[in-house]
Amino acid sequence: MMFDAKGRPMRLLPWVNQSGAPCYLSTDDPDSRMSRLADEVEADLLDSAEYVLTEARELLAEATAGERELRFAGVRLAESLRDTLRIATSRGERLEAGLTLAEDEETVAYAAEHCSCTSEA
Template identity: 90%
Template sequence: MMFDAKGRLMRLLPWVNQSGAPCYLSTDDPDSRLSRLADEVEADLLDSAEYVLTEARALLAETVVGERELRFAGVRLAESLRDTLRIATSRGERLEVGLMLAEDDETGAYAAEHCSRNSGA
């Protein structure tokens, strides 16, 4: 996980920069314009991966397939897997932070309730 200078989680975006390095977004607003764009790109990439998988399975079911077709399918499958893993990593990081925040809220609520009971005794 990466955090910005203000301690906010940096969201791994589903694209890379021109040199191939990952791109990150720093925002507290999951409904920001760039967050919504990233969500749309992720959905498109997952739809594309599903299509590539379906077509590759059909190709592999054929009894006679040329080397070019197999190589093309393999390259597309590798690209789809790369994109899907990037999306899974990004979502997993955001889920992990969300769970940590929920635990903090539960701990705080428990402590507040427990302390208020004991302070009246």
């Protein structure tokens, strides 16, 4: 997690700069113009990833799919995965920054009580 000069957590944005480095936003206002823009871009990227996945599954189901089509689908899937992972990282960091220790402990206690998941080693 990155912090600004005032010690506030910075939001990882869903885009990179011209040299490919991550971009961050420092704001206390989740409804600021830039925050809303980032939310909209995230939604568009997730919609795009869903579309790419649907199309790739259809292509992979075709026995006659050629190497070029499969390579193109693979590249688009990799791009979508990269974008989705960046969004997941950003949202995870914002969740961590927003939870107090007490809230985090309450969440863990609730999950332990209500989750029917099992783990296997």
